[in-house]
Amino acid sequence: EVQLVESGGGLVQPGGSLRLSCAASGFTFSDYHMDWVRQAPGKGLEWVGRTTKNTGDKYTTLYAASVRGRFTISGDDSKNSLYLQMTSLKTEDTAVYYCGRLPPGHWGQGTLVTVSS
Amino acid sequence: QAVVTQEPSLTVSPGGTVTLTCGSSTGPVTSGQYPYWIQQKPGQAPKTLVYDTSNIHSWTPARFSGSLLGDKAALTLSGAQPEDAAEYYCFLSYSGGMVFGGGTKLTVL
Numbered sequence: 506e507v508q509l510v511e512s513g514g515g516l517v518q519p520g521g522s523l524r525l526s527c528a529a530s531g532f533t534f535s536d537y538h539m540d541w542v543r544q545a546p547g548k549g550l551e552w553v554g555r556t557t558k559n560t561g562d563k564y565t566t567l568y569a570a571s572v573r574g575r576f577t578i579s580g581d582d583s584k585n586s587l588y589l590q591m592t593s594l595k596t597e598d599t600a601v602y603y604c605g606r607l608p609p610g611h612w613g614q615g616t617l618v619t620v621s622s
Numbered sequence: 623q624a625v626v627t628q629e630p631s632l633t634v635s636p637g638g639t640v641t642l643t644c645g646s647s648t649g650p651v652t653s654g655q656y657p658y659w660i661q662q663k664p665g666q667a668p669k670t671l672v673y674d675t676s677n678i679h680s681w682t683p684a685r686f687s688g689s690l691l692g693d694k695a696a697l698t699l700s701g702a703q704p705e706d707a708a709e710y711y712c713f714l715s716y717s718g719g720m721v722f723g724g725g726t727k728l729t730v731l
Contacts (some may be wrong), residue, residue: 540720542668548710550660552667552720567719570623603667610658610670610677 507531507611508594509604514616521594525616527587527604534580537606539587543600544615553602554578556587594605594620624648624716626723633729634702637719642726643694644712648692651714657695658713664723668711672697704728 513525527539541553554568556578566578577590587604601615625647634640644657651657659672672678672688675695685701695714699706707730712723 542722549709549725550662550713552713552722555719569719605668606698607658607673609673609677610660612668612670613641614667 507606509606509613511602511604511612511613511616514602514618516619516621517594518622519594519596519620521620522590522592523594523618525589525591525602525604525618527589527613529585529587529606532606534585534587534606535582539578539580539604540607541587541589541602542605542612543598543602543618545597545600548600551600552591553608556580591618594618596620623718624714624721626712626714626721628710628712628723629724629728630724631663631727633684633697633731634706636702636704638701638702639698640702640728641691641722642664642697642699642712642728643691644696644714645694646714648685648716651690651695653690655686655695655716659686659695659697660711660713661708663708666728671710683710699728706730 508530510528535558538557540555543554556566579588599620603615605612627645644703653675656674657705662668671682687698710726
């Protein structure tokens with residue numbers, strides 16, 4: 506059974522950093538596109554970024570314009586885990602962050618990040 | 623950045639049929655954009671109903687189907703049930719990444 510479990514959310518001050526984790530089980534995460542999406546309170550879903558392992562064991566990552574240069578997606582094959590390193594956090598980054606496996610679109614339960622002073 | 627458009631809200635009667643659509647500012651939506659349809663109820667995580675235009679999950683009720691309709695991706699619900707009331711998001715692939723639509727709030731009334 507495919508499972509994705511996010512962790513690492515919490516309260517952080519503007520300008521601070523936080524690292525989210527996504528533990529994958531039931532599949533090898535490096536075989537799939539792995540995405541991070543987020544949802545600000547009362548708002549719609551927003552794509553954050555994606556990582557894909559290509560031939561030659563290299564990862565390709567893509568980011569939304571709103572987070573490019575501040576967020577970094579990485580993975581640890583040995584732990585079957587995905588990470589989202591967030592730096593220079595802004596109040597508008599406050600959201601529930603979900604990791605997902607695409608296809609076919611499995612999602613975790615999310616972790617809440619609150620950026621506030 | 624591309625903009626993905628959805629109807630902000632739709633209402634369907636119980637047992638009725640409704641089609642939600644998903645358009646792209648860059649032109650016709652194609653199968654090469656691997657359209658996803660995601661359902662979300664208040665306080666819950668997203669749940670993918672349809673992926674790659676028309677593929678459904680084992681958990682997707684048979685009353686849901688995905689397709690391309692004209693220039694758009696479409697999600698059709700045939701025989702709406704009260705539990706289908708939710709927000710529905712379309713999700714498309716572009717060369718620079720993925721983009722969500724703004725969501726359609728579906729009311730079953």
